[in-house]
Amino acid sequence: MSIPNILSRLRRRAGAGTNDDRGVTLAEMAVTTGILSAVMAIFTTGVVQLFQAGNKNQMVALTQSQLNTAFLRLDRELRYAAGIGPVHPVGGGGSSVEYVNTETATGTPECAQLHLNAAGGTLRRQVWPQGTKPQNRWTVLASEVNVAKSSFTLLPLTENTGFQRLRIQLVVTTSPGPGRTEATTDITFTALNSTRGTDPTTVCPEART
Incomplete structure (x- = not known):
């Protein structure tokens, strides 16, 4: 029996008079309760998924904003670098x-x-003055970095490109939870003050000794 039929019977019996103590059967109430429970379960699941999707999008946006800030800072420095050293473990x-x-x-x-x-x-x-030893004074540019998936690559020179170029691939993971996801940034920086004759091994060697 459908919910409209049950509700119709309830209305008829409610208007039949106060002396009429007839009602719906236990089976009818069980069917109605089961249907309403199913509807509420579907509705609740949809609301939860909506909030999870919203939180995930917000975390991705925040993570991407963090990456953009870090790379804007690096762009100002690497763009005018006079030389880039070799990538090393x-x-x-x-x-x-x-x-x-x-x-x-x-x-x-x-x-x-x-x-x-x-x-x-x-x-x-x-950062340290050229020719002196670095002091291990670090500034964090990005956190929650998946180092296994991230990398630095010093690109080789080409016939048309005489400047050194550094490619940075960075994968950052959002905060823990069911909506945990990753944001990836892949940018190549060109050192405009470098030349074709720049030897990477002579760039800040004190950091590698």
């Missing part, structure tokens, strides 16, 4: 790459090192 996992900037506010050339830190799951950076 680091003890404990991950990899590093160095670059040097000669056009600084103080006029003193500065070396910078980017490090994909496997232990902390971060992309971090440190």
